[in-house]
Amino acid sequence: MSDCGTRALSVIGFIGSVFSPWYRWSGRRDPENHVCLNVVTYGPGGRFTMTDRGRGALHRTATEFRVGPSRMLWHSGRLVIEVDEWSSWPLVSKVQGRIVLTPSALADVELPLSPDGAHAWRPFAPVARVQVELSQGHRWQGHGYFDSNHGTAALxxxxxxxxxxxxxxxxxxxxxxxxxxxxxxHLETAVRFDAQGRHEIVTPPPRARLARSRWLVARETRADPGFQPRQTLAMLDAPFYSRSVVETKVEGELTRGVHEALDLRRFKGPWLMPMLATRVPRKA
Known part of the structure; x- marks a missing residue:
C-alpha cells in the first residue's frame, strides 16, 4: 500500500491456480499445468491481470519463479518482481514494469490452518518496504508484506x-x-511481529463487523473494544471475495492495512466458474 494511502497492489504467484476455473474444470490433477502470476493494481489506472498458463510457461529454481514473460526473483535479500502481462476485459492493456520488496527481516514461522496440516500459512516478511514502477502511472513507494499459502486439498x-x-x-x-x-x-490466530522478524502468538482483540462488500460478501476483522473499523480503499470485489484497505485500532494504535474476506460456500457454486472465465483467460 502506498504511503499516501491512495494506491495499492497485490501480486500472487500460483502453482495450481486455486481461483482459476480452468484448474477446477481440469479436475485439479496437474497443478504445474495451471500456473499464474496474478498482478492487480488499485487506485487511478488500476488493472487486473490473471492469465492461467500451461506447464511450458513454468520455470523455477531456488531463487526464481518464472511464469511466461513475468517472474519473481529473490536477489540480495530482496524480492524483485518483473511484470509483463495483459490486463483482462474490459480494460485490456499491457501491464509492465518492476516491483521490489525489501524486508526489514525474515520471519521463521509456519502455521497450520487445519488440524490435519493440509493447509499452511508462511509469513516470510511481515514488515517490508515496496517500490513500484508499473505502467498506467503506478510509480510509488509504501509498506508491504510477503507470505505464502500452500496446501494439498481444495480450499x-x-x-x-x-x-x-x-x-x-x-x-x-x-x-x-x-x-x-x-x-x-474455528481458527482464531493473531500473530505479532517486530521489525526483526520475531513473532509472538497473541490474544486477538474482539471481532468487529465491517460493512458488506458491493457483492454482499460478509466481512469482519479485529479491533480494540469500542472501535468501529472502516474501509478506506476499495480493492478487489468479487462475488466470493473481497480485498480492501481497512482502518482499525490495535493496542491503542490507529492503523490501515490490507484485509480480505473469502466465502468458500459461494466459491463452490458452478455458476461462478463461467463468470471467472471472462476475467481469467487460459493460455495453454
Missing part, C-alpha cells in the same frame, strides 16, 4: 469462510487469521 473442501488482515504498527505488524472450517471448528 472449499475444508473451509466455509475466512478473513485475514495484516496491519502495520509503529514497531512491526500484526496479522489476524480467522476461519470457519467445514467440520464446524
Amino acid at each position: 472449499e473442501r475444508d473451509f466455509r469462510y475466512w478473513t485475514w488482515g495484516r496491519f502495520p504498527l509503529k514497531d512491526g505488524a500484526v496479522c489476524f487469521y480467522d476461519a470457519a472450517r467445514a467440520d464446524g471448528s
Whole structure:
C-alpha cells in the first residue's frame, strides 16, 4: 500500500491456480499445468491481470519463479518482481514494469490452518518496504508484506469462510487469521511481529463487523473494544471475495492495512466458474 494511502497492489504467484476455473474444470490433477502470476493494481489506472498458463510457461529454481514473460526473483535479500502481462476485459492493456520488496527481516514461522496440516500459512516478511514502477502511472513507494499459502486439498473442501488482515504498527505488524472450517471448528490466530522478524502468538482483540462488500460478501476483522473499523480503499470485489484497505485500532494504535474476506460456500457454486472465465483467460 502506498504511503499516501491512495494506491495499492497485490501480486500472487500460483502453482495450481486455486481461483482459476480452468484448474477446477481440469479436475485439479496437474497443478504445474495451471500456473499464474496474478498482478492487480488499485487506485487511478488500476488493472487486473490473471492469465492461467500451461506447464511450458513454468520455470523455477531456488531463487526464481518464472511464469511466461513475468517472474519473481529473490536477489540480495530482496524480492524483485518483473511484470509483463495483459490486463483482462474490459480494460485490456499491457501491464509492465518492476516491483521490489525489501524486508526489514525474515520471519521463521509456519502455521497450520487445519488440524490435519493440509493447509499452511508462511509469513516470510511481515514488515517490508515496496517500490513500484508499473505502467498506467503506478510509480510509488509504501509498506508491504510477503507470505505464502500452500496446501494439498481444495480450499472449499475444508473451509466455509475466512478473513485475514495484516496491519502495520509503529514497531512491526500484526496479522489476524480467522476461519470457519467445514467440520464446524474455528481458527482464531493473531500473530505479532517486530521489525526483526520475531513473532509472538497473541490474544486477538474482539471481532468487529465491517460493512458488506458491493457483492454482499460478509466481512469482519479485529479491533480494540469500542472501535468501529472502516474501509478506506476499495480493492478487489468479487462475488466470493473481497480485498480492501481497512482502518482499525490495535493496542491503542490507529492503523490501515490490507484485509480480505473469502466465502468458500459461494466459491463452490458452478455458476461462478463461467463468470471467472471472462476475467481469467487460459493460455495453454
